[in-house]
Amino acid sequence: MTQRSAAGTGSPTSADVARRAGVSRATVSYVLNDTAGGRVSEQTRQRVRAAADELGYIPHAAARALRAGHSGIVLLTAADIPFGPLFNKFYAELRAGLHAHGYTVVLYGDAGDGNDQGESAARAWAELRPTAVLAGPGGSLTPRSAELLKRSGTRAVITLGGPPVPGAHALLMDQREVGVVAAEHLLGRGHRSIGVIVPTDHALDLFSLPRLAGVRAAADSAGGGVTVARLDLDYTEAAAAELAARWPGLGLTALFSYNDEFAMLMMSAFQDAGLRVPADVAVVGADDVMLSRLLRPRLTTVRQTPPGGGNLADLIERLIQHPDAPLEVHDLATSRIVVRDSG
Incomplete structure (x- = not known):
């Protein structure tokens, strides 16, 4: 046969x-x-x-989806944001957790913005008959597109890491708190003139601008006499060298460098310019990547700890099983300072 x-x-x-x-x-x-x-x-x-x-x-998956009204796919939409080891680890854990519940996770690129593009993207997602949609930060989910997905049979529409959207559950990862934690640490060390790196890559604005706002909020809470300087920076050695060269004239004593990658870039540039870390400039990063522990001096950083992929998968499974339940908002991550040698 x-x-x-x-x-x-x-x-x-x-x-x-x-x-x-x-x-x-x-x-x-x-x-x-x-x-x-x-x-x-x-x-x-x-x-x-x-x-x-x-x-x-x-x-035949399509025929099965037609009978059931959904496909068993959990669609994770992602805008044009550079992914790194933290996202890769999170995605692997989430995929394993949802697989244990019988779902298949599909990573779907999403570069749209605006209501028209948002609804167009949602129609493309709906064609796959996903059981759930996790709309990542920077994506094009709107209230109308969330409603479109529900009408097409999607049982749970969830924002992941970005701002809440009416009509969808929200899983928050507060980027503003990252800036608050970094600034409170530097203020506690006596620094009153703090530079904050904002990457020029606008794909990172959803992370960088709330972190900057958090630093400013902490400075405002500390009372008068605190200076916060926004420093827009390309992720290049040339841009870092230029900033390091003019650092002494800025009157700043500390730098919150957006994340660990920018912190490592700047620490190298400071060293080349003859500036000592932390004696001449204190440096704080964010995300606590492995290399931050291998630097000399070791990098002080803000660690944002999300829930394990298995726990998050359990939550998503519950939302799928109760599609008519009231919308929920969950703050997923906690931020804390990891003090090492750089500031």
Whole structure:
């Protein structure tokens, strides 16, 4: 018997599997979609699976989605944001956690913005009949597109890391708090003139601008006499060298460098310019990547700790199972200073 249907006209069908196993097509559907419960004996299950393997039969995902109204896909949409090791670790844990619940995670690029593009993107997502959509920061989810997804059968629409959107659950990761924690540490060390790096890459604005706002808020809370200087910077050695060269004339004593990568870039530039860290300039990063611990001096940083992927997957599963439940807002991450040698 070949891997073609009994009629020899195409791919094997569920009817071919049913004939081969000596059961009904309904039984084949129960077994291969894992919905048999106690209605099918283990012996019959094994016979159906063996027949499917022999024939090379694979259930049609689109047809299954049409019957169920959704596909078992959890769609993670992502704007044009550079990903790094922290996101990769988070994504791997989330994918494993959702897989344990029987879902497939699909990472879907999303470069749209504005209402029209947001609804256009949502229509493209809806064509996949996702069970849930996790709209990452910088994406194009709008209230109208959230409603469109729900009407198409998506059971849970969730914003992940970005601002809340009416009509969707919200999983928040407060970037403003990162800046607050960094500034409070530097203020506690006696610094009253703080520079804050803002990357010129506008794809990072969703992270960098709230972090800058957090530094300014902490400075305002400290009372008068605190200077916060915004320093826009390209992620290049030339730009870092130029900033290091003019640093002595800025009158600043400390630098919150947006994240650890920019901090490492600036620490190298400061060293080349003859400036000592932390004696001449205190440096604080964010994200606590592994290299921050290997630098000399070791980098003081703000660590933002999200929940484990398994716990987050459990939460998403609960939202999927209760599509009519009231909308929820969860603050996922906590921020704390990790004090090392740089500031």
